[in-house]
Amino acid sequence: MKSSIAIGADHAGFAYKQELVAYLEKEGYQVRDFGTYTEESTDYPDFAHPVATAVESGQFDQGILVCGSGNGVAITANKHQGIRAALCWLPELAALARQHNNANVLCLPERFVSPEVALECVKVFLATEFEGGRHQRRVGKMSC
Template identity: 55%
Template sequence: MKISIGNDHAGTEYKLAIIGLLKSLNIEVINYGTDGTDSVDYADFIHPVAKDIEEEKVDFGIIICGSGNGAAMTANKHQKIRCALCWNKEIVQLAREHNDANVLSLPARYISLPQALEMVKVFLSTAFEGGRHERRIEKIPCN
């Protein structure tokens, strides 16, 4: 499995911990995020993640900013992206099962680091259910 990750200054600590988790699971990571805490524009780090998914270079994306909203909005402007802004692991599970989310957006200022790591684990281990959900996904115009 291969994952692209992107973050702004609010998500640096979380990104570094998530990369550590992914590497411990033998998952290849492409890091587009900032490694610092100086203010940056999240879109500069989110577009490359979305492009990797559009071009089928990776399986999933993980994006992180303060609220998760700006990152999610940016990613969802791209074709083939179904980015879910999630704040607990139950929402993550539904985003994968029902919406076939391929990008997880995390709000670093509103969830704890242990929560974020658990959410990533759920995201990676939950499969899309298909069935009745498939026809709903097909109605999203970007697919």
């Protein structure tokens, strides 16, 4: 069964979010779009917090956030105790975020990656499993 995905973006990530929602739904993922729903200027925490809360609560398996640099949504999401949000701009980073850090939220920088690279990061992130082992010990030390 495909995992459930919470997704959100500010105005600078709106275009990619729309493309990613369409792809995920076509692939059979359960998707909830937490906004934004236009390209009108917005504040990224208004979308990062609900996505992080949905993943942290277990309502959704994983999250995807998009903003201009990816930094704002990553910093915001990582304020949540149960979130491990990773800013990725290459598929290899998305794989390592899952394998080594058990990341549960993928953050993408729309202004710095092509739509094709963003989609490949999503595909790799969703297809990659956490390796556990020595990485589990490290992940266990992340929370304050």
